Amino acid sequence: MARDLPFRPGLAGVEAAVEGHPGLPPVERWNPPYCGDSGVRIGPDGTWFHQGTIVTRPALVRLLSTILRKDDDGFMLVTPTEKLSIIVNDAPFLGVLMTMEGKGEKMCLTFTTNVGDSVTAGPAHPLRFAPDEKTGAPIPYLHVRGGLEAKLARPVYYTLVESAVARGDDFGVWSDGVFFVMGKPP
Numbered sequence: 788m789a790r791d792l793p794f795r796p797g798l799a800g801v802e803a804a805v806e807g808h809p810g811l812p813p814v815e816r817w818n819p820p821y822c823g824d825s826g827v828r829i830g831p832d833g834t835w836f837h838q839g840t841i842v843t844r845p846a847l848v849r850l851l852s853t854i855l856r857k858d859d860d861g862f863m864l865v866t867p868t869e870k871l872s873i874i875v876n877d878a879p880f881l882g883v884l885m886t887m888e889g890k891g892e893k894m895c896l897t898f899t900t901n902v903g904d905s906v907t908a909g910p911a912h913p914l915r916f917a918p919d920e921k922t923g924a925p926i927p928y929l930h931v932r933g934g935l936e937a938k939l940a941r942p943v944y945y946t947l948v949e950s951a952v953a954r955g956d957d958f959g960v961w962s963d964g965v966f967f968v969m970g971k972p973p
Contacts, residue, residue: 814856814865815933825864825871833881833901852902855879857934880937882929885946896962898929900937909963916969925969
């Protein structure tokens with residue numbers, strides 16, 4: 788069974804911190820003191836854990852994801868009154884769905900994350916492809932917000948590859964007027 792996180796002001800305090808903020812709370816403007824480790828970890832598959840136990844409440848995971856930010860010293864859960872560190876094994880989010888509109892240079896790729904964010908790849912939300920350390924195969928990541936990325940789930944990546952085109956010596960995808968290079972044509 789999942790456990791709620793022991794924030795000093797309580798989970799109700801976290802809810803109150805994000806309440807009244809349309810969209811996402813302004814975590815980038817909050818500068819509370821560091822209060823220690825949260826005991827929270829996000830696994831490489833996007834699963835959230837608290838003290839080794841899977842957090843099974845989607846609403847709690849969503850709530851916590853809205854107060855997550857990346858600082859110079861790592862990932863943090865931030866409220867107006869406190870900052871707690873969190874371990875992220877790969878990317879904090881997982882891209883679980885992709886929709887395509889348009890074709891060619893006019894195509895827009897919109898991704899939905901495992902925590903409900905919807906992001907269109909483009910100038911403000913670039914896709915990047917990092918080589919896998921073991922195989923060299925490209926691993927796709929999407930900038931979601933404030934230095935936070937989503938790793939694309941394998942089925943989403945396969946769909947992305949199917950929409951890729953050759954452009955000169957590069958192989959990649961268009962979205963929102965930007966060509967994102969995946970690698971060299973096969």
